[in-house]
Amino acid sequence: MSAIAASFAVSSAHNTNTGVGALQRERELNRFLMDVEKRALRIAEISVRDRDDAMDIVQDAMIKLARKYSNRGASEWPPLFYRILQNGVRDWHRRRSVRNRVIAWIGGAAGDDEAPDPIAAAADPDGRTPEQQLQSREAMQSLERALRVLPLRQREAFMLRTFEGLDVAATALAMSCTEGSVKTHYSRAVHALRESLGDHWQ
């Protein structure tokens, strides 16, 4: 952590003891969470293919950020939040895998409990025709399918860089890896997506 960031953190920690500091911190955190929550939900949803589970993961990430890192500088929140979120997604996959193994051993049918994810029909905010909306949704579904078959790290790098707009350094912090690894994962992800989606997709 830089000296400035450390100083800010200490100052923030001091301010938490005052009503003004606590209120200001709450407002900043509220703004930050409002800013990221919808994209975070979609990023988690693409990974776990279930909106309810994605919602749980996002809520857990919000609570952990508030509980553990609210004293950090606001500029540190994006990579910290997405690190927590990605850990939540990984835990979800691990638990799902483990649960299926245990249930299979006990003898029950694992069953496919993945609920379909119907996209609620709604008025298009961009004023597109139904055909254009349909094309966009199909293109997004193709993209989601292509993303899901990517190796986890490649998918993380692509979504954090492209969807969330994190720079290489912040993505490295969120993924707990080096900036070089981020560049490698991202580059491989883009090439794999281009191959699987084809030129017509763009």
Add this chain to the structure above:
Amino acid sequence: MKEPDKTDDTSDDGRLAERARQLFDESVRELDAETLSRLNRSRHNALAELKSGSTDLRWLRWTPAAAVAAAAVAAVVVWRAPDLDQLPSDVASDFEMLLAEEELEMLEDLEFYRWLALDETAEETGADDHVG
């Protein structure tokens, strides 16, 4: 919110990333009102953490449930004792993970495990009763 980082964009890669970002943003804008409401509630729950202080006592809430879950899983394991030879080495540790903090799905599955155990026990008993 943020401008996409274009530092390493090449023409084809950049177009794909830009198209992906546009589609993703559209899908975000299309989130329904119920989902937005749930996100709002989740955010307020998180912000409530600031007011409740840093002491995390939530685990206390789940201690009784976790104990029940552990006992039920142990019962299933004992009940399946004849099959323990076939127990994959990693399954034992799997139980530990399943009983981790806030693994609420496990609690939902407990009903299934109990039903399974009772059902098979009843079958065995019934079979014995009807022999002869």
